[in-house]
Amino acid sequence: HDESTTSAIINSTSHLNIQWKFNPPLSPHFGGSWAAKSLIFKTVGNQPFTCWELATIFAKVECILNSRPLQPISDAPDDLEALTPGHFILGHPLNAVPEFDLTEVP
Template sequence: MGGLWEAGVNSFKTLFYKSTATRKYTFEELSTLLAKIEACLNSRPLAPMSEDPTDLLALTPGHFLVGGPLLVTVEPEIKGASTLIINRWQHLKALHQQFRLRWKEEYLKEPHKRTKWQVPTRNLDVGELVIIKDDNLPSNEWRLGRIDSVFPGPDGHVRVVNIRTARGIVKRTP
């Protein structure tokens, strides 16, 4: 069980080093950046809050820390390379956004690692809570949905699902 936490720490350390190794930071800048990244990491969904198929809320590490989901103000995305930004605050915001995009990408791919099919895996079921990739969300928000219907292929494995979200029904391939 400890391997899961260690993998998370390793993922953070690798991404953090790649993001911050090219520049020196003051204590205040580094602590601000770490606080923003911490909020991003502690907002990831762990499990559904309930078995109710209409409930789209997920339990996060933030629930254990503050008793509820972590809230953050939405900031406009900074375009362009962070090395060209002169203002240090904007540079920190750009670093945070780069870290968030890369970490969310890695986190979403982690459960779906492709391994050799030596043992059969479980099909998706109706009512399961899933994460939907959406790059246009703020750093602490995740687009969640519940599987509404499944469409198995000729081999019996689920190939397409309809997902119920807060915005409506979305059709995706698993």
């Protein structure tokens, strides 16, 4: 989008008391902190928390954001797994069920 489009959007909605915050062009990664803040505010509101409770909330928000699908891993119609930021962090999805080593099971 260009500056004239941004100005037109702001001018046409200013009477509705809408505040717009635009990412810089070609920089969609700038919206990550907005996504995290909105998840936190929707979850906790204005409640006071202990340090450990807040750390738990932040960890859950981090897991949600890093589990969002980026694209399918394969073109196979029966493979529903998607590539997520968690794949780059841990090598597997963050919300995956742990695989147990069953070689020692009798």
